[in-house]
Structure formats: C-alpha cells, structure tokens
Amino acid sequence: MPIHEKHLIRPENLVSHENLVIDGIDVSGDWSTFIRSRVVPDYNENLQEEIEALPGGEFIHRCWQCGSCTNSCTMNAVNPDFNPRYWIYLIRMGFESELVRDKDIIWQCVSCNKCTYACPRDVVPEGVMKATAHWLEHKGYTPKSPSMVFDEVFSEQVIERGKIEDGEVVLNFLTRTHQKLTQPWLIEMVKRLMKHLPVKMLATLGLATIFKPRTKGWGPARDAIKDYVKERDEAATDALGPHIAYKKPETPEQIAAE
Numbered sequence: 001m002p003i004h005e006k007h008l009i010r011p012e013n014l015v016s017h018e019n020l021v022i023d024g025i026d027v028s029g030d031w032s033t034f035i036r037s038r039v040v041p042d043y044n045e046n047l048q049e050e051i052e053a054l055p056g057g058e059f060i061h062r063c064w065q066c067g068s069c070t071n072s073c074t075m076n077a078v079n080p081d082f083n084p085r086y087w088i089y090l091i092r093m094g095f096e097s098e099l100v101r102d103k104d105i106i107w108q109c110v111s112c113n114k115c116t117y118a119c120p121r122d123v124v125p126e127g128v129m130k131a132t133a134h135w136l137e138h139k140g141y142t143p144k145s146p147s148m149v150f151d152e153v154f155s156e157q158v159i160e161r162g163k164i165e166d167g168e169v170v171l172n173f174l175t176r177t178h179q180k181l182t183q184p185w186l187i188e189m190v191k192r193l194m195k196h197l198p199v200k201m202l203a204t205l206g207l208a209t210i211f212k213p214r215t216k217g218w219g220p221a222r223d224a225i226k227d228y229v230k231e232r233d234e235a236a237t238d239a240l241g242p243h244i245a246y247k248k249p250e251t252p253e254q255i256a257a258e
C-alpha cells in the first residue's frame with residue numbers, strides 16, 4: 001500500500017524488512033513497512049499566532065487540511081517538497097523546527113494564487129506563504145530574500161508618491177541587493193527601449209526619474225497607509241518580539257546545520 005506524501009517522512013524513520021516472516025506469513029518488503037514515531041521536544045505554542053500577526057497569515061486557523069492548495073500549486077508540480085498544506089499543518093501544530101527544515105524553499109512561492117482560488121475555507125494560502133517567509137526572516141532563520149527587497153522598494157515608492165517609476169524601482173532594487181547595474185539583460189532592455197519607444201515617452205520617463213512626480217492629493221492616502229503599516233508592524237512585534245537579524249553561519253558545524 002503506498003504511503004501518502006512519503007517524501008515527508010525522514011528516510012531514517014521509514015523502516016522495512018527485506019525478509020520477514022511472522023506467524024508463517026511472509027511480510028517482506030513493503031508489507032513490513034512501518035514509520036518510527038518521532039519525538040518533538042520543542043513545540044512553539046504561539047506559532048500560529050505569530051503567523052496570524054503577519055500580513056497574509058490572518059486566516060490560517062480556518063484550514064481543515066483538505067490539500068486542495070497543494071494539489072493546485074504551481075510550485076508543487078515542479079517540486080513535491082513545496083507543500084503549502086503540510087506547512088500550514090506544521091504551523092498550526094507548533095512544529096517550529098520541522099517548519100524551519102524547509103526554510104530554503106518556502107520563499108519560492110510564485111504568488112500565482114491558484115491555491116487561493118482552490119481553497120474551500122478562504123485561508124488564502126498564498127498569503128500564508130508570504131507571512132511564513134516574513135516570519136523566517138523576522139526570527140533570523142533566513143536572510144531577506146530578493147523578492148522581499150523588491151516588495152519593499154516597490155511599496156516604499158507607492159506609499160511615498162502614489163506612483164511607480166519602473167526605472168527607479170529596478171535601480172533601487174539592484175542597488176539594495178548589491179547587484180551590478182551593468183548586467184547584460186539590463187543593458188539589452190535599455191537598448192531596446194531606446195530603439196523602440198517614442199522620444200516623447202523616453203523624455204517623460206527620464207524626467208519622472210529625476211523630478212519624482214507625486215499623485216495629486218496623495219497626502220491623506222499616504223498618511224493612512226503609513227498608519228496602517230505602523231499598526232501591522234506593532235502587531236507583529238507584539239506577537240514575535242523585536243526583529244532578530246539573520247546570522248550567517250560561520251563555523252563548519254553551523255554551515256552543516258544550515
């Protein structure tokens with residue numbers, strides 16, 4: 001009998017006997033498979049509350065583990081270890097160390113929202129993936145991912161001016177992630193823009209980058225958004241404590257543990 005989501009079981013906990021006869025009945029191979037029980041010594045009883053305090057994680061408590069999110073997931077189709085249903089289960093059970101084992105793939109969610117449309121309980125699993133990635137950074141388990149830096153650069157500009165200047169977003173993103181501005185794809189894109197865009201539009205783009213225009217009457221909206229962001233930050237800090245900076249592993253033991 002196949003074991004559902006067998007890849008979630010640690011190989012050392014999956015045991016079967018090549019040759020085993022019990023009471024005269026041959027139970028060799030798959031018939032003798034059993035899963036060693038695991039011991040979890042470090043529950044985090046507040047884990048669900050911590051995720052709920054972050055934007056996107058608010059509705060995780062509604063999950064009834066139907067698995068529709070994972071079945072519809074774009075990333076799960078290419079990597080079976082990417083499993084939103086399983087991570088939601090771990091969070092609700094408080095299995096922090098189990099969740100952290102997958103810290104290097106949780107951020108890979110491509111925000112396609114197929115899971116959100118499939119979910120019968122309006123959990124918004126896409127939001128839970130975002131909240132979990134933020135949580136990993138907040139707790140110091142992972143460095144800030146490039147996608148998070150992009151979100152920040154984008155949001156900062158919208159909040160401040162009510163407008164987006166694409167060139168400036170790309171420039172700020174590359175600078176903040178310490179990437180070269182002379183990347184071949186960027187040079188090629190600029191060349192093509194220069195070649196194909198009308199001169200008037202190029203001039204408008206250039207002037208917008210220099211003079212940074214704002215949406216008329218944006219002030220009250222900006223203040224309201226800033227208040228909301230502050231409120232959410234305070235709620236997150238209340239639930240999780242002050243932000244813990246990511247510590248890059250230095251010793252061979254730490255690197256192995258990573």
Ligand code: SF4
Nearest residue numbers: 073109110112113115
């Ligand atoms: S939004 Fe993320 S978790 Fe949801 S289906 Fe797409 S890749 Fe999967």
Ligand code: SF4
Nearest residue numbers: 063065066067069119
């Ligand atoms: S589809 Fe919704 S209810 Fe079902 S497992 Fe995923 S998050 Fe939970």
